[in-house]
Amino acid sequence: MQLGTLYGISVGPGDPELITLKGLRILKEAPVVAFPAGIHSKPGIAQSIVEQWLNKYQVQLPLNFPYVQDQVTLTQAWQKAAEQVWQYLQLGQDVAFVCEGDISFYSTFTYLAEILQQLHPESLVQRIPGVCSPLATASVLGEPLTVRSDRLVVLPALYNVEELETILDWADVVVLMKVSSVYPQIWKVLQRRQLLKNTVVVERATLPEQVIYADLRDRPTLKLPYFSLLIVKVTQSIR
Ligand SMILES: C[S@@+](CC[C@H](N)C(=O)[O-])C[C@H]1O[C@@H](n2cnc3c(N)ncnc32)[C@H](O)[C@@H]1O
The missing domain is CATH 3.40.1010.10 (Tetrapyrrole methylase, N-terminal domain)
Structure with a gap:
């Protein structure tokens, strides 16, 4: 058979x-x-x-x-x-x-x-194949994820903050998946580097319950669901 x-x-x-x-x-x-x-x-x-x-x-x-x-x-x-x-x-x-x-x-x-x-x-x-979450998130933000020669890094999860520091020194655009449990640590790093205004968090992108948090300067903590990701435009402004 x-x-x-x-x-x-x-x-x-x-x-x-x-x-x-x-x-x-x-x-x-x-x-x-x-x-x-x-x-x-x-x-x-x-x-x-x-x-x-x-x-x-x-x-x-x-x-x-x-x-x-x-x-x-x-x-x-x-x-x-x-x-x-x-x-x-x-x-x-x-x-x-x-x-x-x-x-x-x-x-x-x-x-x-x-x-x-x-x-x-x-x-x-x-x-x-199909549509992955970073690309869907870019579309709901109404922006390209990358342009020209942008260097993109996707971190599937953050295991230590040093890793993020190294990547922020190199990349133009950083996507952090599974951000919900490590958000407060990430916020501190981005605050020190003055990148919070260039950062967006999207929960449940493309679903009716979708939430977008743009400009995170006043949000040192956020209660996020597992289906959330964060995008930092290191060398350009998000909007
Ligand atoms: C195990 S990964 C699965 C990734 C999935 N295969 C993809 O192509 O996007 C789960 C992570 O993907 C991200 N994710 C998946 N779907 C999402 C959505 N609709 N909105 C925001 N983040 C999402 C979240 O960061 C979540 O923690």
Whole structure:
């Protein structure tokens, strides 16, 4: 029997219409739709983005990816998820794994696909690209993210402040993902460098609950959700 394919489908940052035509077609045709399970029995973000595109005949497969750093726990969770997906692939059914933003940009899909191919080297995987959060955020700000020869740095998370200092010495534009837990430290660095007026934070870009904080000079603390990112225009003004 022919094996099914695991498709990694980028569904964009929140607005359901920011999926590509190709992603939408494959998503609608797949008999099985997988997604990272939400926490506290709420739907996960990717699941809620695609909800309106699914039909009642599709199997919905929530996969548990714990929010921990421990490598053993993570590997066990990825292995379990890969076996859950394999159950369908070996029956010849395609599985569409939906991912918030772009599938190749800091996505859990990477680990799922890697482990699936380790456990079952014959498995077939395809990635469908999409809109990642920094680019979506630039569009909601109504500005380009970069122009001319701007040097762009994306920090997936800030592990120490020195790292940010080094990058601010070099880059023209800096994007900080996962900013919510480290915002007060970042604010101090940007204040010392007089960059707060050139900095923007966007929560839940492109969703109805989107919030934009421009000019952060009066905001040493901010209670931000996980889906927030910060953009610093180091060598030019944001607006
Ligand atoms: C694990 S990364 C996933 C990135 C995603 N694959 C992408 O292409 O943007 C999660 C981080 O992406 C950023 N992010 C994703 N979607 C966002 C949105 N709609 N608004 C603001 N930030 C977002 C946040 O910084 C969040 O902490």
